[in-house]
Amino acid sequence: MPVLTGVSFRLAPGEGLVLRGANGIGKTTLLRTVAGLQPPLSGTIEGAGERAGYASHADGIKPALTVAETLQFWADLYRAELPEDVFELFDLADLRDRSAGTLSAGQGRRLGLARLAVIGREVLLLDEPTVSLDAFSVKRFASFLRERHLARGGIAVIATHIDLGLDLPTLDLTPYRAAHDAAGGSDEAFL
Amino acid sequence: MPVLTGVSFRLAPGEGLVLRGANGIGKTTLLRTVAGLQPPLSGTIEGAGERAGYASHADGIKPALTVAETLQFWADLYRAELPEDVFELFDLADLRDRSAGTLSAGQGRRLGLARLAVIGREVLLLDEPTVSLDAFSVKRFASFLRERHLARGGIAVIATHIDLGLDLPTLDLTPYRAAHDAAGGSDEAFL
Amino acid sequence: MSIWSYANPRKFLDTTEPWVPWLMWLSAAVLAVGLVWGFFFTPEAERFGSSVKIIYLHVPSALMAINAWLMMLVASLIWLIRRHHVSALAARAAAPVGLVMTLIALVTGAIWGQPMWGTWWAWDPRLTSFLILFLFYLGYIALWAAIPDPDSAADLTSVLCLVGSVFAVLSRYAVNFWNQGLHQGASLSLDKQENVADVFWVPLLVCMAGFVLLFLALVLLRTGTEIRARRIGALRARARRSEPVRA
Amino acid sequence: MDLGRYAAEVISAWGVSLALLAALVWWSVRRDRRVRAELERTERDHG
Amino acid sequence: MRALLTRDLRLAVRAGGGFGLGLAFFLIVVVLVPFGVGPEADILARIAPGILWVAALLAALLSLDRIFALDHEDGSLPLLATAPLPLEMLALAKAAAHWVTTGLPLVVAAPLLGVLLHLPGQAMPWLLVSLALGTPALSLIGTFGAALTVGLRRGGLLLSLIVLPLYVPVLIFGAEAARRGAEGLPAQTPLLLLAGIGLGCAALLPFATAAALRVTLR
Amino acid sequence: MRALLTRDLRLAVRAGGGFGLGLAFFLIVVVLVPFGVGPEADILARIAPGILWVAALLAALLSLDRIFALDHEDGSLPLLATAPLPLEMLALAKAAAHWVTTGLPLVVAAPLLGVLLHLPGQAMPWLLVSLALGTPALSLIGTFGAALTVGLRRGGLLLSLIVLPLYVPVLIFGAEAARRGAEGLPAQTPLLLLAGIGLGCAALLPFATAAALRVTLR
Numbered sequence A, B: 001m002p003v004l005t006g007v008s009f010r011l012a013p014g015e016g017l018v019l020r021g022a023n024g025i026g027k028t029t030l031l032r033t034v035a036g037l038q039p040p041l042s043g044t045i046e047g048a049g050e051r052a053g054y055a056s057h058a059d060g061i062k063p064a065l066t067v068a069e070t071l072q073f074w075a076d077l078y079r080a081e082l083p084e085d086v087f088e089l090f091d092l093a094d095l096r097d098r099s100a101g102t103l104s105a106g107q108g109r110r111l112g113l114a115r116l117a118v119i120g121r122e123v124l125l126l127d128e129p130t131v132s133l134d135a136f137s138v139k140r141f142a143s144f145l146r147e148r149h150l151a152r153g154g155i156a157v158i159a160t161h162i163d164l165g166l167d168l169p170t171l172d173l174t175p176y177r178a179a180h181d182a183a184g185g186s187d188e189a190f191l
Numbered sequence C: 001m002s003i004w005s006y007a008n009p010r011k012f013l014d015t016t017e018p019w020v021p022w023l024m025w026l027s028a029a030v031l032a033v034g035l036v037w038g039f040f041f042t043p044e045a046e047r048f049g050s051s052v053k054i055i056y057l058h059v060p061s062a063l064m065a066i067n068a069w070l071m072m073l074v075a076s077l078i079w080l081i082r083r084h085h086v087s088a089l090a091a092r093a094a095a096p097v098g099l100v101m102t103l104i105a106l107v108t109g110a111i112w113g114q115p116m117w118g119t120w121w122a123w124d125p126r127l128t129s130f131l132i133l134f135l136f137y138l139g140y141i142a143l144w145a146a147i148p149d150p151d152s153a154a155d156l157t158s159v160l161c162l163v164g165s166v167f168a169v170l171s172r173y174a175v176n177f178w179n180q181g182l183h184q185g186a187s188l189s190l191d192k193q194e195n196v197a198d199v200f201w202v203p204l205l206v207c208m209a210g211f212v213l214l215f216l217a218l219v220l221l222r223t224g225t226e227i228r229a230r231r232i233g234a235l236r237a238r239a240r241r242s243e244p245v246r247a
Numbered sequence D: 001m002d003l004g005r006y007a008a009e010v011i012s013a014w015g016v017s018l019a020l021l022a023a024l025v026w027w028s029v030r031r032d033r034r035v036r037a038e039l040e041r042t043e044r045d046h047g
Numbered sequence E, F: 001m002r003a004l005l006t007r008d009l010r011l012a013v014r015a016g017g018g019f020g021l022g023l024a025f026f027l028i029v030v031v032l033v034p035f036g037v038g039p040e041a042d043i044l045a046r047i048a049p050g051i052l053w054v055a056a057l058l059a060a061l062l063s064l065d066r067i068f069a070l071d072h073e074d075g076s077l078p079l080l081a082t083a084p085l086p087l088e089m090l091a092l093a094k095a096a097a098h099w100v101t102t103g104l105p106l107v108v109a110a111p112l113l114g115v116l117l118h119l120p121g122q123a124m125p126w127l128l129v130s131l132a133l134g135t136p137a138l139s140l141i142g143t144f145g146a147a148l149t150v151g152l153r154r155g156g157l158l159l160s161l162i163v164l165p166l167y168v169p170v171l172i173f174g175a176e177a178a179r180r181g182a183e184g185l186p187a188q189t190p191l192l193l194l195a196g197i198g199l200g201c202a203a204l205l206p207f208a209t210a211a212a213l214r215v216t217l218r
């Protein structure tokens, strides 16, 4: 069943885009599609795929691993080096050897975001990255995005309900909401 | 290990309190303690317990039940009537017969909050209730709290990082952060 | 016009719909002829006595149990390769029919075993592989039922059907290796000398034709049901989408 | 019609099988009817 | 309590809920044993009562972790615990729902599976009675074990480890009753003991379960 | 792939991770059977190879749902799937981790448990070889089943239902080899067949697993 139609954007290196729209408009769906986790009903996605790193509502944190082990694992899996400063960057230095299961909601979120700095992907797809973060951590994350990621030629697509303080172009998805007679979807054949 | 020390507040019917504080300061811990889900290391909680309804970071949603069935279940369990207008109040009327597993993040959160309107408890303990909600839904929830809950003599304690637009007294937990050598905890006996 | 045009649900329904009642009645008639013939107008066999009459239900249902799985395998392949919804739904529709056929073969065999072998159940290879087939049907149907999204369900059950078919053949050999059986050999094959006498053979053939027709009728009917159920889902979904956007 | 020694077996085998077949047909037809009715209702409401 | 029971049953019957799957597991264990042990009828008949009981026990065991874990994962459990329902009642309702969805179907299916293992006909009633008396105890004990392990991520196998020793008396008396029945010996004594265990579990274990829940919740 | 394997092994070894619990389950099933069947040594010796194989199979089965479900629940699975690693490799790594944490300990523990069931000494090497050849196939098949059911909330028992018929050939050849060994008959043929099945599974099933994962992820 189509959720959004006619959405189209193209980002050059160093550019970011903020997705906005009411609950249930289809931000998560769009990000997952761009990440290649579900096929689009129609249209094409170019250039993402192998270059994209996706951060979902859930953080994929294993309670049994420590913070340091978690980040090391993702670095290994993506065949990247673990950057020295990632613990400072996401304010995790004190929590380095804490098992991830005992983190508070916001601390866990910071760990989930730190993963993105570790895997070294150029295209970051962020689904409400600042949920549960306090104001200070939000600022910190915004400056990470601006100075570390975008400044180095990365691309970011961010779905969010709150203002991150980044001056990025905003795409409001409301006008693209699929009309009732929109084509597409596996059930289409039965109409 | 103690997280917070010296916190103390007392709320009369109709009063609300907003808890603030950086990630990991102990908001969730405090709310769980007040709800009676974990015992305080020292000090006492009065008057909550049987009268409290707690909403955690997770929403307790069963993917296999529909939205209407979920709310009906909670109403039955708390021996309350399902209020007629709860679906409108939380903007769930369209989603009434959708199975809860297919809701978007914000829609699920609205369902989790609607539960609070159903169980009819006087003391609501809300842990970041507006996570994932869009601006419109946040307003709607704030007005529910103000006009339906507090106006009828309810009490609310709300941990949040963003401003809900409610003019409630705010308690910043930062000063109560327990020192590293604070007393308390089950390991005490071995010191 | 290519045969794939029948993969359109509407066209499939329009084409098959008129056939279903006729097929139903035809299969009922053929079955009635075969079964009445078999029950009332066949002699007793020397080794089996009158218990041979069970064969008129046992063998056709056993054949259809296997053929239903084969049909599901073909339909699954078509779905995986060409992604025609009707074919996935046909596989789904055939599974319960195959399950019941397997059950009938098992039950009649078990009842027959009591006088012939002195036991309800023996771990004979043919019996055992039917039991395994029964389990495959159960798992396949349960997987269909457990997955909410119909397309994902079609994909996953098709993969299961493929892998399951390989393992079903494997277990057939394994079971043969494991135990030498009590069961009748395949004396129905036409090229063998020890063919059953025509008095049994002809009504049995009629019964088999009846079972084939009944299978066809049921699968067409049930495929139609599945198509309509999907259409209901599609209409509801469209209606839900068309509800006014919140102010 | 004399089934002799095996009357019980033959009759119970036939009974069970025909019952199973009848149940399968009945269940399929009933489900088809229901789905048809439901589809008609849905087409009327949302068609 | 009614609300909870109907919710749990409804969840079990829904797609993916697991109703009937415990039964299927029972069936499958019984089917596998001859593949392992070999097809000889006399040996199978000899071990049938024991295997059926062990299979019933394992089928019950496998569905234990659903009792609380699902509610724990999605955050329902603290909400249930703060509902106006004593935790003891919650425990009893959960055990009852578990029995209806797993124990009862096993009792109903046992005669059929007995045939697969060549269980002698005269043993059947004894097997049924022993299962009917024993499975509620299995559900009650299992609920207790599930409450103990609910905090632990996927404590499924740990749960088995904790619960199985507690199951031993039930298994011994249950299988003994079925075995004596199969051999035509009097089986009243083990059945009485089995009934006694069942009643004791129903009377006492909900309190232990509630106590365990209070700890795992904090 | 190395990183994934070490992570899965590390997770398994950590508290609550399940390493050793499959083993404990194996132990407990083997211990329960004498309670159910009765203590006579000759009967136990006769059924020992079969019971050990069935117990190994159940122990493997019970740990299957950990393979993907945990990663699915906490949202790791999409992240793993978008890593620079083909899904087929992911499937293979998961199966390998499962085998190291469950299959391997079972092979090591089998001699001990054989003694509990009075397994004759000459049968031991055959039992060991058959388990060593058969358990990798169990892990591979189980990974496939787990991939099929991963989207479904706690599809544990459905998983058993789907996987067990697939396990039948492995069980038959494995138990047959052990049984023949116990009776002093030649057991090469079933062992060869077992090895063939294992190789076939390793060559083909990762593709089916990856296909299933692609569907469940979307």
Ligand code: HEM
Pocket: C055, C058, C059, C062, C063, C105, C106, C107, C108, C109, C110, C111, C112, C113, C114, C116, C117, C126, C127, C128, C130, C131, C183, C184, C185, C186, C187, C188, C189, C196
């Ligand atoms: C649950 C048990 C049984 C199952 C699953 C079963 C299965 C089958 C199958 C699959 C066939 C068709 C094979 C073919 O045509 O090549 C068949 C045929 C047949 N079965 Fe059974 N059977 C069972 C028990 C029995 C018993 C107990 C008897 C009687 C002693 C029996 C007698 C026959 C006969 C006479 C045929 C026809 C064989 C021929 O002429 O080709 N079956 N059975």
Ligand SMILES: Nc1ncnc2c1ncn2[C@@H]1O[C@H](COP(=O)(O)OP(=O)(O)OP(=O)(O)O)[C@@H](O)[C@H]1O
Pocket: A003, A021, A022, A023, A024, A025, A026, A027, A028, A029, A030, B102, B103, B104, B105, B106, B107, B132
């Ligand atoms: N399986 C499904 N069946 C039907 N509708 C679905 C299904 N999954 C998602 N939806 C609907 O698709 C729409 C888009 O969902 P999506 O998760 O993309 O929203 P979102 O923009 O991320 O919302 P939020 O801000 O609340 O996270 C929602 O209305 C949701 O209810």
Ligand SMILES: Nc1ncnc2c1ncn2[C@@H]1O[C@H](COP(=O)(O)OP(=O)(O)OP(=O)(O)O)[C@@H](O)[C@H]1O
Pocket: A102, A103, A104, A105, A106, A107, A132, B003, B021, B022, B023, B024, B025, B026, B027, B028, B029, B030
């Ligand atoms: N089991 C544990 N062991 C050690 N520390 C823990 C444990 N559980 C929680 N903590 C710590 O206790 C502190 C309080 O956690 P709590 O979840 O109450 O924070 P919070 O204020 O709710 O934060 P957030 O805004 O991120 O949700 C955190 O620093 C957390 O890391």
Ligand SMILES: [Mg+2]
Pocket: A027, A028, A029, A127, B104, B105, B106
């Ligand atoms: Mg979303």
Ligand SMILES: [Mg+2]
Pocket: A104, A105, A106, B027, B028, B029, B127
């Ligand atoms: Mg918190």
